[in-house]
Amino acid sequence: MKSVIITIGDEILLGQILDTNSRFMARELAKLGAETVQMRSVADEKEAIWKALDDAFCVADAVFVTGGLGPTKDDLTKNVLAQYFGTELVFNPQAYAWLEEMFSANPQRLNAYNKSQAMLPRACTPLHNVKGTASGMWFEKEGKVLVSLPGVPFETEYLFPAEVLPRLKEKFHDLLLQYRMVTVYNIPEAELAMRLASYEQKLPKGLSLAYLPSAGFVRLRLTAKGAAVERLDTFWTALLQELKGLSFEEPRSETSQEEFARRLRQSGVTVACAESCTGGNIAHLITAVPGASAYFLGGVVAYSNEVKKQVLGVSEEDLKKYGAVSEPVVLQMAQGVRRITGAQWAVSTTGVAGPDGGTPEKPVGTIWMAVAGPNGARAQKFVFSHTRERNIGRGSIQALQFLLNEIEAANR
Structure with missing residues (x-):
């Protein structure tokens, strides 16, 4: 089965929100054995939506559309789909009963705009959305399928596995x-x-x-x-x-941050970080995953030499002799944050993220990182790229990998 995913919404094209629905659906389809051949985003305009549907059905067996199902006039998807499939909007009692239940605590909020969401194309099979007011819709024509879902991510993330995937399995038997x-x-x-x-x-x-x-x-x-x-x-x-x-x-079905979190949780230790060039990004990566408080005690962003000295206890003599981007300094940073937080393990970074500040001896992209644990501390030096964002990203990931490798080696 070949599929195309279309997201509808001016807010996506303006960069105001991220399109997470396409990524989610593509991953779920891949698990099923379907092949996503295209993803595209189009404006809330009849002509743009219509052309996107025509193009999609030229290459796909199933088309998945998200967005444009809200109660306001700028949400056009439902009306366009009714015209596209040569049908009309009709009142759906089940959809309206659900709206009444949703607004039972405040019936006065069930206004004309909200009530309009009970009007659905006659040709569709409604998909019951327990997470919101907009029903999903399933259409079939000449052996092909179109599924329309709300643009709100948590609604799509409910409807897709609960209502869509089971129907796809029944419809397409050659998913290989x-x-x-x-x-x-x-x-x-x-x-x-x-x-x-x-x-x-x-x-x-x-x-x-x-x-x-x-x-x-x-x-x-x-x-x-x-x-x-x-x-x-x-x-x-x-x-x-x-x-x-x-x-x-071999990764599980998780992001790299979730993978790091799982490995830290499994290690059974507490950790902390001291960051200079990565500017708090390591702490961000760790705490972005729920449950980080079980193993992460805290961190210090020691961007200036004064903070390195006064908070982390880095030697002023070493800063003058070797510079902030050096092995002695990064080792003391890791040991210092481990000491002040009480963590069993700590990781630190100091470097030249760029785009300026490099020297022949320490070019842009040079990053020292260290890991301190119960048995001492060890440092490594890396030279990444000339791009600041890439250096911060790669430095953060590499530092976390360094930390995990040291912890897991000690636990063997």
Whole structure:
């Protein structure tokens, strides 16, 4: 099954909100074995929506649309879909009963605009939305499917698995697409591709390898389509053999931040951080995942030398002799934050994020990081890129990976 995902909304095109719905649906479809061939965003305009639907049905068996189902006049999706499928809007008693239940505490708020959400295209199968006032809609025509869902992410994230996926499984019986993923750390994408060149040449038709680089790691995705699904396990085993000697892990269905959180939680220790060039980004990555208070005690953003000295206890003599971007300083930063927070483990960073401030000895992208634990402290130096944002991102991820590796090595 080939699918196209369309998001409708001027607010997406203006950059006012992020399109998280497309990512969510694509991931769910991939688990099912469907292939998403296009994603696009269009304005709240009849002509734009109509053309996007025409284009989508040229290449897809199923089209998934989010957005434009609100009660106001600028939400056009429902009306456009009714015209597109040659039908009319009719009153739906079940949808209205749900609206009455939703507004039972404040019946006066059930105004004409809200009541209009009980008007649905005659040709659709309504999808009951217990998270909001806008019903989802399922259309079928000439063996193809269109699903329209609300633009509010938590509503789509309920409706898609609860109402849409079961219907897709009944409708399409030839869903044959599977994939495996592995995360490889501390190797550039180009170098990894060179290492796997001969492996890729041996991949048969229907099997493909994709590289998904991020700061500090590369995710590899091995995808099998159609008859090649039967050979996926064989070539997956061969891929893992090719990666021997590198640091890699088969990821669970989680983000890198969730992965770090899981590993920290499993370690059973407490951690802290002292950051200079990463400016608090390490603390942000840790605390972005709920439950971080179980293992994260706190952090210090020691951007100036005065804070390094007065708060973390870094030696003024070492700052003068070696500079802030140095091994002695980063080691003292990690030891200092471990001491003042009482954490069992600590990680620290100091470097030249850029775009200015580099020297021949310490070019932009130079980052020292250290990990301090019960048995002492260890430092590493990295030189990343000339781009500030990339240096902060890669430095933060690399520091967290360094911290986790040291903790896990000590626990073995």
